[in-house]
Amino acid sequence: MLVLTVLIPLLGFLNQAAAQAVDAWHLDTMYTLITERLDPIINPNGVSSHAHRILGGSNFGANYNYNLYDSSSCSSAAVQADNSNYWMPQLFWKETNGTFTPLKAGTRFYYFLARNKPDIPVKAFPPGLRMVIGNPNAKDSSSTNLPAPAQGFICLKDHFSSPTGDKAGPDFNFATDCPQGLTTTIKFPPCWDGVNLYKPDGSHMAFTDNLQYGSCPVSHPIRLPAIMLEYVWQTYNLRPGVPLKGNLVWANGDTTGYGLHADFVNGWDTAVLNQALNDPNCVGKGEMTMTACPVLAQHMNNAAALACRPARGVLETIQDGVALPSLPGCNIPWSSGNKPTCSPPVSNPGLPSGLTGQDGSLTYTGSDYPLPSLTSYPANKWSRVGCQGGQNSLLNVIQYTDAALTPARCQTYCSEWGMQFSALISGSYCQCGTGLDPAAFMYPDAHCKQPCSGASGFTCGGNGKLELFYNPSSTTVNHPGVTDPQHVGCRKEGNGGRALAASYISYDPMTIEWCKNYCIAQKQPLAGLEFGRVCMCGPSFANGGGVPQPQSYCNAPCSGNSKQICGGPAATLSVYNLTLPGGPGTSSAVTSAITSTKSSTNAPSASGGTFTVTKTVTVTAACTAGRKKRSLRHFDFLH
Template identity: 30%
Template sequence: MVPIVLVLLYALAHLRLVIAQATSNYVIFGGTQAVVRTRLDPIVNPGTYGTHVHDVFGGSGFSDNYDYNQLIQSTCTTMEITEDFSNYWVPSMFYVDPNNGSYTLMESTMNIYYLIRPGPNNDKIQPFPQGLKMLAGDNTRGTYNASSEEDQAISYMCLDYSNNHANDPDWAQRPNFFDHQCPDGLRAQAFFPSCWDGQNLDSEDHKSHMSYPIGAYNDGYCPDTHPVHLISLFYELFAPVGDFPYNGPGTWSFSNGDTNGYRFHGDFQMGWKDMSLLQQFIDACPAAQGNVADCPALAAVMDTTAASACQFGGQIVNEDIGDVSPIAALPGCNLPWDGNGTMPTCSGDDNPGFVDAIMPLPSGWIDMGCIAEGTSGRALTNVTFTGNNMTKAVCSAMCANEALPYAGVEDGNQCFCGETLMNGAVSSTVPQEQCYSRCSGNVFETCGGQQKLELLHNPNPTPVTLPLTAPTTIPSTNGSSSSTPSSPSPSPSPGSSGSTGSIQWVNSSCNKDGSSRALTGYTFASDQMSPSLCQAACAAKGFIIAGLEYGAECYCGNSFANNLGSTLSASSCSMPCTGDASTKCGGSWALSVFKSANTTSAHARKRAQRRAH
C-alpha cells in the first residue's frame, strides 16, 4: 500500500490540474484505438528495433524511421480528426500469470487531451511546430520524487464505476500501480512538457528542447530558456485490468518490465497536416470543455467511423507479442523490475526481422472494396467459413481452394465464397469506413462490417497454401463440407425491441449525456446510423447497452458513467437516424438507449472465464 503521506502530497500536487480543467478550454479525442502494436520507437531507436513493445495511436504511416513530411502522407488515422496524422505511443500493458509467469497483452485504448493552459502569466499559447518530437516520463525510473515535475506528470487512477470511493486514500490518484483490483480498468496518465525552446524539434536526449512550466507542471509559466508555451498534451491509457484476476504485486507489467508503474512514459511525433486547425482551436473554441463538437473547426473534419476503419499497412517486428495467446517472456529481453535494487539486464541475439502487418493477398487476388450484402439474401452463397484467425488473405485462400472467384469477409470472422454475386448484391462500393470490423486473425486489419462485405476477386483462382491454420467450415444442413447461408436477418423494425443475431434488445428510455460521456466503452459515427447498426456494433464489442445520439452517433457500455444517464423526456430524443429517418436516434446530449435482454455481456463472460482460471 502507498503511504498515506505520499498519497496526500500527490493529491495536493494535482489539485491545480483539477482547477485548471474547470476554467480552460480543451478537447478530448476519446476512446482512440491503437493503429498498431509493435516493438518500434522512431524517436528513441530510429531505424532499428525498439527496446519494448508500444501501443501506437494515430497515423497509419508509423514506422521505424520517418519525418514529418512522410508522416502526413499516412493513408488514414485512428484519431477522430482526419487531418491529425500524429503518432502517440506508450508501453503496452500485460497481465502476468502467477502460475507460469507468462504474459498476456491487454488491448488498451487511449484518451488524448489537447488543453489550453496559459498559466498565471497568461502566456500566449502556440500550436505544435511541424515535426516536433517529445517525451513524457522516464523509462529507467524506479522511484518517485515528489519535487520532480517529470515524476508528478505520471499518475494512475483505479476505475470502479459501481462503488463510491471518495475520500478513500487507497483509491486516490497516485504515482504508481494500485495494490488492489481495478474492476473497470486502470488509467495510466502522462502529462507532457509544454514549454519549447523555440528552435529545436528534437534533442539528443529527446527532452532538453522541452521543459515543464515553472510553478506547476500542468499550468505554470514558461522559463526564459524555453519561452514558447505550446498546447498542453495529456494521455489517459485505459488498460482493461479488470478482465484478469488480481494476484498481488506483479500482476500487471508494462512491456519494459515495469511492475510498479514508475517507468510509464509517452512519446509524441507531431503530424497535423492542416496546421490552421490547431490555431483555430487556440483562437476560436472558448466553449470547448472536452467535446470536440464544441470546436467548429475540428468538428468539421471529425470522422469517428473512418478512424475505426483505419488499417496499418506498414511493417512490424516479426515476433509474438502475446496478443493471440500468452508468451513466456516480454519481447526485447525485458525482465520484471519493481524498482528495488538495480534494474536487471539480459543479453542475447535480437534480430527477429520485419514482416508486413497485413498479409498480402494471394497472387491474382484484388481487393474490390466494401460492398453491401444482398438485398434478399447473401451476396456469396457457395461456401462459408468462420474462424478466429480470419484475414482477407486467409479468406481469399479458402475460396481459391474451392475454385471460386469471389471472396468476401464480414463481421470480422466470416468468409463467404461464390461463383458470382447473388440476391441483388452489386459490386458498387459503399464508403470504406462501413467495413470497420477488425479481423479476428489480425486486429490491425478490417474484415467487412455489419451487413457489409470486403469483396475480393480473382477471375482465375488456383489452389493456395498459406502459413496459417485454416478457418473452421460451417457445417451445412446436408452434412457436406460447404454451406449455403440463409438470408441475412432483417433489421429490427422501429419500435420497442429488436434482435441482433441471438441478442434481444429492448428500447429502454431517453437518457442524459455530457462531454465526459455516459457510455464510455466504444463509440463510432455513421451516415447510415440506425438502432440495429448501433446494437450490432455494441454486441460485437461485448457491451449490453447501446445508445444513439445526434442522429449519427453510437455509444456502447455496460453501465452509465460520469454521473450521467438520468432519464429525460422522450421529446429530447427526437432526432431522425441518418440511416433510417423513420426511427429516432437521440438528440443533443440525449441518448436513445437500448439494453440487451441477454444481461451478461460477452465482455463480462470473457472476464469471468479469465477469473476462473
Template identity: 30%
Template sequence: MKLLLYNILLSLALPATSTFVVQCYSRLFDHRADPVVSPGVPSAHVHTISGGNGFNFSMTYEQARASRCSTCNIKQDLSNYWSPKLYFHAKNGSFISVPIVGDNEGGNMGGMAIYYLTRSGPDNDKLIAFPPGFRMLAGDPNKRVATDDFAGRAVSHKCVGGENPSAPDETKNLPTQKCDQIRVQVTFPSCWDGENTDSVNHKSHVSYPKDGNFDGGRCPATHPKHLVTLFYEVYYDTSTFRGEWDSSNKQPFVFANGDATGYGYHGDFVNGWPTALLQTALSTCIDGTPTCSTTVFGSFRTQAETQACKLPSLIAEPVSGVLSSLPGCNPVTYGPEPAVVVQNCAIPQILEPGTEQAAGFTDVRSLGWRYMGCAKDDAGRRTLDVEQISGNDMTVEKCIEFCKSKNIQYAGLEYSGECYCGDSVAEERKPVEGEWGNCVMKCSGNATQVCGGPGAISLYQACGSGGSLRIAKSSR
C-alpha cells in the same frame, strides 16, 4: 458494450479546462517500434500506437502528413501517439497482454484519449502550435522510484472500480489493489526552447514549467515558448485478472519495458498537424466551449473509419496473447535503482513491406489466385453475394477451393469462419490503396492466417482469365 463504456469513461474524465480532445478510438497495432527513440530499428519494448498510418520505424513530418487514414477522430490530425503496452505477470511466469477498454473478440481495438489543454500559465502566454518535424518524449522508461519533481508528478495511475474504497484515488505507482480498470496517464512538457524540433534525449528541447503546476506553470527563460499541454490517457481492462493474483497479493501488472512499479510509464509524440490549423484552434478555442472543435475542425472520422485504419506487422514476433517473456529482453524490475538495458538482445526479423507475411494475408499464387486487399463489407448487403459457407475449420485455401469449385472468380473471408464468393466487387467496396483495413481476425481453422474482421473482408481473386480480371484498388 466495452466501446460504449470507453466513451463514457472519456467523457467523465474530461477536464473542465481542456480545449479539445483527440479521441483515438482504435490503434494501428501493438508493436516494438519507436521512431523517436529507436529510429530505423525495432524498439526496446512494445508500444500501443495510435494515429496516422504513415507511422514507421523511421518517419518524417511529410510522411506523417501523407497518412491515408488515422485511428483518431480529428481528420486534420495525422500525428502519432504511443505508450508502453501493459501485461499481466501470471503465477506460472508467463505474460498475458492486458486488453485496452474497447478491445473485443470481434477484432475492434481500443485506443487512447489525447487531451490538448490550454494551460498558458500565470502570465497568460500565447500558446504556440507544434512546428513541422516536432517530436518529444515524456517520462523515463528506466525509472523505478517515485520523485516529487514535475516530471514525477506528470505520470500517474488511477484505479477504477477498486476493491478498497479507502485507498488513494490516484497514485504515481501502479495500483496495489484489484481494480476493474487501470487508467494510465502522462502529461507532456509544455515549454519549448523555440528553436529545436527534437533533441538527443528527446526531452532537452522542451521543459516542464519552472514553478506553479507541472501542467500549467510559468515557463523558464531557457524554454520561453509555451506549447499546448498534451495529456495521454489509456484505460486498461484489468477486471478479468482479479482472481489470478498469487497468494502474496503483490501487484502483478507490468509494462512492456519490464516496469512493475509504474514510475517508468512514458509517452511519445510525433507531430502530424497542419501548423496553421492547429494554431487557429489554440488561438480561438476558449475553455469550456464545447462547440469549438466542431467549428474549427469541421468533420470527424467515425469510429468505424478509425477501426478500419491498421498497419501490418513490421517485425516477425508475437507481442500479444500469452508470452513466455516480454518481447525485447526486458526483465521485470521493481527498483528503486533504474532498470538497465539488456545488451546483445537478439533482433527479430524485419518484414519486407508489401509481402504476404507482413500484410497478414496468405500467398495463394500456387492455387492460381492472388490477394486483393481488405475490402469493406456489410451484413445487409454483402460485397460477395453469390455463394457462401462457414465453419470453425475455415482457412483461406478452403474458401478459395469452394469458390473455385463454383466457377466463381472472387473469394472473401470474414469473422474468422465465414467464406463468401462473388462475380464482381462494387467500386465503393474495393480495397483502398495505402490502407490495410480492419482485417485482423485469425482464421478459425488456421490461427496463422487472417480471415477478415468486423465489416471487413479479406478479398482474393482468380488469376489468368485473359486479362478480364484486375486487382481492385481505389485511386483515393
C-alpha cells in the same frame, strides 16, 4: 476492435484546471494502431528494446519525418487531421505459470490550452517536433525525471456509481482489484524553445511554473498544447477480482510502475490545428470535446479511426489477451538495481524495409514561430518588456528598497550602475540586472498591478513578479555628481556587522582624503565613510554589505568639509577603491561587488540569455613609497 474508453474525472488535475478556467480539448474516440517494438525517436531505423502500444497515423514506422507522417492515409484518432503518433509501453499481466498476457486498453488524450498571456494564442506543434517524457528505468518517484503530478495512476474502483471511490496511487501496484480498470496518465511539457525539434535530454521542452497551466519560462517562450495521454488498462476483463499488486509489468520488465513513459511525434495538419486554436468557438469556453470545436468537427471520422491500420508494414504481432512465454525482447522482470541482461542474447526480428527511411531535421528553420527579440527596443530609452517572475528572474541582481518608488526612480538607479534591466517588485522594491535568467517565467500583465509606493498612478510589479523595463544603452557605471575615479558608489552597510570590518574610526574633522589616508595606513584597499564622521576599512565587503544603493542615499556632508559627502544617515557608505587609478594605492586586489557570469544559455535574446554585460572590476596597484604613519590613540577607535 472497439474497446471501452472510460471517461474519467481526473481528480485534482482537472479540479486545478477548472479552478483556473483553463481551456481544454479531449478526444475520447481513439484506438490502438498497433503494438510492436518500434520507437522512431529513441531507436531510429532500428528495433526498440521493448514493445509500445501505439496510437495515431498510419505511416508510423522505425523512422520519423514530418512530411511522411503528415501524409498518412488515416489515423486511429477520430480527428483525421491529426496524423501524429502517441505511445506508452505495453502493460502485461504476469501469469502464475511464468507467461505474460498483454492487456487491452482504452485510450484518449487531453490538450490543455492555457496561454502565457491572454492575447497570445497557443501555437500548433511545429512540423518535426518529437517529445519523450518519463524514465523507463525509474524505480521510485525521485528517478522518474518528472514533476510528481506529471505521472498518474488511478484505480477505478467504483467509478460508475461513485467516482469519488476511485483511488490514486504513486504506481500501479494497488492492493485491490480495479473493477473499472487501471488508468495511467502522463503529462507532456507545453513550452518549446523555438529552435530544437528534439534533444535527447528533453531540454528543448519545459513545463510551466504550474506544470501545464501556468506561464512558460523565458528560455522556452513558445506555448504549445499541453498533452495529457491516458490509457485505461482493462485488468477487469482478464483477471476480475484479483488485486493488481505484484501482477503487473511494463514491457521493459519494470514491476514497480515508475518506469511509465510516453512519446509523441507531430503529424498534425498544422493549418487545421492553428485555425482551431484561434477560433472563438473552440477556445475561451473551458473544457470541451474536440467534436464541439467546429473546425475539428469537420475532420471527425470515427469509422476511419476504427479501421485504420499501419500502412508501411508490421514488425511483429502482439495480440491483446494472448499470453507470451516471455516479454518481447530482452526484458526480464526486475524491481531494483540494474536491468538484468539476457544469456543467451535475445535476437530481434528483421526490420521490413518499408518501415525504415530518412529522419527529419532536429532543428526548426521556418518562420512561423518567431522568438521574442530585444533588437527592436530603441536606444537611450527605458521600454517596458512585460511581467516576469521566478526565484532568480534577473542575472547579477542588485536591489534596494524605496518608500517613494516610481518607475523613473528605479530606472535612474539602474542607469547609475550600468544595468540594462530595471524591474519593480511588490510596490517598493527596485531590482537591476544585466540579463534575464532563462528560468524566469513570463506572466500576464495582471500579475504586475501593485501600485508604486511613490506614485499610486503607476504599477510596480506584484508579489514575486517583476514589472520589467529594458534600456540597451544602459551599460556604463556613472555615479551622478561624483568625479573621483576611485569612488565605487554608494553602498549598503552590513547586516549585523560592518561592511568593511578590518578597522573603524569615528573622527570629528572627517574628510574623504583623511579617510583614504587612514585606510592606506591600515593597509586596506577599500575605504568607506558614513554618518558624515565615520571611516572604515577592509579588504572586501563583509556581513552582506556593499550592495549598491542609489547615489542619492549617500547625502551626509563630511564633518570636516561640508562640501564633501561622507556616506548617508541611514547605514549607507561612500566607498572608495584605493587601488584604482587616481590616488595612492596598495598591492591588494579588489573586486567590485557587481560581477557578471557570462550566460551560455540558448535562451532567445528577448529573455536576456545571450547579452550579459561583464562588469567585474579587478585592479592591482603597487604599494606607494613608505609613508609616515599617524599615531592613533585608543579613543580614536570605536569597538
